[in-house]
Amino acid sequence: xxxxxxxxxxxxxxxxxxxxxxxxxVSDWQLLSDLAFSDLVLWFPDxxxxxxxxxxxxxxxxxxxxxxxxxxxxxxxxVGDRIRADLRRMVERAWINQVExxxxxxxxxxxxxxxxxxxxxxxxxxxxxxxxxHFSVAALRTPSRMELTYRRCAADLLAMAGEGVWPDTxxxxxxxxxxxxxxDGLLRLDTEGKISFASPxxxxxxxxxxxxxxxxxxxxxxIGAELQRATGVAxxxxxxxxxxxxxxxxxxxxxxxxxxxxxxxxxxxxxERFAALVLCRDVTELRRREKQLMSKDATIKEIHHRVxxxxxxxxxxxxxxxxxxxxxxGRSGLRRAMRRVETIAMVHDSLxxxxxxxxxxxxxxRRQLRLAAEMxxxxxxxxTELQGSFGQLPPDMVTPLVLVITEIxxxxxxxxLTGMPxxxxxxVILAVHRHTDAAGRxxxxxxxxxxxxxxxxxxxxxxxxxxxxxxxVRGELSGSIQWLPGEGQSPGRPGTKVxxxxxxLG
Numbered sequence: 001x002x003x004x005x006x007x008x009x010x011x012x013x014x015x016x017x018x019x020x021x022x023x024x025x026v027s028d029w030q031l032l033s034d035l036a037f038s039d040l041v042l043w044f045p046d047x048x049x050x051x052x053x054x055x056x057x058x059x060x061x062x063x064x065x066x067x068x069x070x071x072x073x074x075x076x077x078x079v080g081d082r083i084r085a086d087l088r089r090m091v092e093r094a095w096i097n098q099v100e101x102x103x104x105x106x107x108x109x110x111x112x113x114x115x116x117x118x119x120x121x122x123x124x125x126x127x128x129x130x131x132x133x134h135f136s137v138a139a140l141r142t143p144s145r146m147e148l149t150y151r152r153c154a155a156d157l158l159a160m161a162g163e164g165v166w167p168d169t170x171x172x173x174x175x176x177x178x179x180x181x182x183x184d185g186l187l188r189l190d191t192e193g194k195i196s197f198a199s200p201x202x203x204x205x206x207x208x209x210x211x212x213x214x215x216x217x218x219x220x221x222x223i224g225a226e227l228q229r230a231t232g233v234a235x236x237x238x239x240x241x242x243x244x245x246x247x248x249x250x251x252x253x254x255x256x257x258x259x260x261x262x263x264x265x266x267x268x269x270x271x272e273r274f275a276a277l278v279l280c281r282d283v284t285e286l287r288r289r290e291k292q293l294m295s296k297d298a299t300i301k302e303i304h305h306r307v308x309x310x311x312x313x314x315x316x317x318x319x320x321x322x323x324x325x326x327x328x329x330g331r332s333g334l335r336r337a338m339r340r341v342e343t344i345a346m347v348h349d350s351l352x353x354x355x356x357x358x359x360x361x362x363x364x365x366r367r368q369l370r371l372a373a374e375m376x377x378x379x380x381x382x383x384t385e386l387q388g389s390f391g392q393l394p395p396d397m398v399t400p401l402v403l404v405i406t407e408i409x410x411x412x413x414x415x416x417l418t419g420m421p422x423x424x425x426x427x428v429i430l431a432v433h434r435h436t437d438a439a440g441r442x443x444x445x446x447x448x449x450x451x452x453x454x455x456x457x458x459x460x461x462x463x464x465x466x467x468x469x470x471x472x473v474r475g476e477l478s479g480s481i482q483w484l485p486g487e488g489q490s491p492g493r494p495g496t497k498v499x500x501x502x503x504x505l506g
Contacts, residue, residue, distance in 0.1 A: 034182035035154035059083040094118035123164035180281035187278040193244030208258035245276020311345035361390035372409040388432040400476035416452025442504040
């Protein structure tokens with residue numbers, strides 16, 4: 001796809017609409033390959049201006065498709081390669097004269113096992129690319145009715161592609177969960193929307209919906225109306241246009257616990273619709289799994305929400321209990337416990353907002369830094385700042401990491417200005433850096449720097465909060481932590497630097 005995008009972007013020969021249309025064609029041409037039982041290659045002139053020089057010009061392959069309905073003939077990936085000499089004359093003639101060219105038209109016998117057809121793609125009178133179809137001659141035998149119908153549908157689509165009218169970028173889109181393919185089931189409708197052909201898989205898909213009668217000769221829109229009456233399910237008003245083949249659309253039919261997704265492609269010649277293709281796929285199991293996942297996601301979100309509410313209730317009880325305590329030491333201990341409980345509650349609140357495989361921690365950490373400073377047992381003001389980015393982290397890592405940061409910041413605010421005048425304020429900077437070690441593993445390095453009085457020179461033992469920090473870092477984060485003298489320049493305020501290193505697991 002990179003070769004295709006670069007060539008189309010750099011070509012002076014193509015307009016932006018031409019490039020968009022070619023992208024849409026390549027994203028959907030697996031349908032053509034399957035219907036034609038052929039390998040497809042998209043060729044474009046290998047010149048800056050996209051013009052063919054009969055003496056020096058060549059062609060380059062921009063895209064390739066292999067059929068899923070038969071064996072491939074081109075086993076090697078040719079995207080980005082220059083065209084072979086035996087194909088160049090045929091493709092060049094198709095480009096210049098804007099006519100379909102076969103390998104037998106060149107006055108040379110075609111390869112024994114392969115026949116090649118070159119079809120120019122023309123938009124507003126200009127050739128924008130050439131498609132070659134590579135078909136196995138050895139596969140020629142008495143074809144079945146299904147094979148004949150598939151080839152007929154391929155010819156109709158190729159004729160529309162050659163005129164630049166399919167795919168219709170104003171109506172069609174390709175990004176779709178459970179999009180049907182040729183092998184999933186195919187219906188061909190006539191001008192009145194009646195089914196003229198139904199593949200065996202298409203019959204089976206509609207049978208799951210409860211359609212018991214023979215499909216051929218019946219109106220697909222009538223079948224849809226019967227299912228709607230039987231189930232009482234409201235449908236889009238535009239659905240009949242799709243079921244009659246009048247509009248390129250996608251929709252789903254549901255009945256009796258089954259689901260079938262449909263895609264219609266009107267077939268036109270000279271602007272007049274003469275038939276339509278409808279691809280269908282039984283997506284019952286796919287939709288069932290999607291519903292199960294949605295139910296599980298909702299359940300997990302609700303669990304996080306309830307845990308957050310329960311923790312907030314515990315925090316409120318601790319607050320009430322602290323107000324009844326006569327001992328200042330007891331009140332202080334309960335306030336610290338309350339802070340830890342509320343920190344965990346905040347993490348669960350963030351997790352309840354989404355269930356991604358990783359969590360964006362930056363906004364959560366900025367908020368928690370401010371709250372940790374405000375909730376610390378200190379009447380002094382503190383300013384916090386986050387430098388760098390945590391990025392996306394596994395959910396299992398977020399709770400212990402936030403608890404560790406909260407404890408360190410609270411400790412710095414509570415003890416960082418001991419013995420200093422009351423008007424002094426504290427600055428706490430959290431700097432985070434992600435890097436890859438020699439083994440290719442992602443690691444996190446965090447530095448918490450404050451400009452307080454620093455670590456006592458003698459007889460310093462960490463309290464309960466910092467003991468909890470050590471336990472969390474070693475046990476939950478599989479990391480290491482150090483308390484170091486800070487780099488502050490103010491007299492009497494060297495500060496403290498805490499360095500935490502941990503691998504990003506998961």
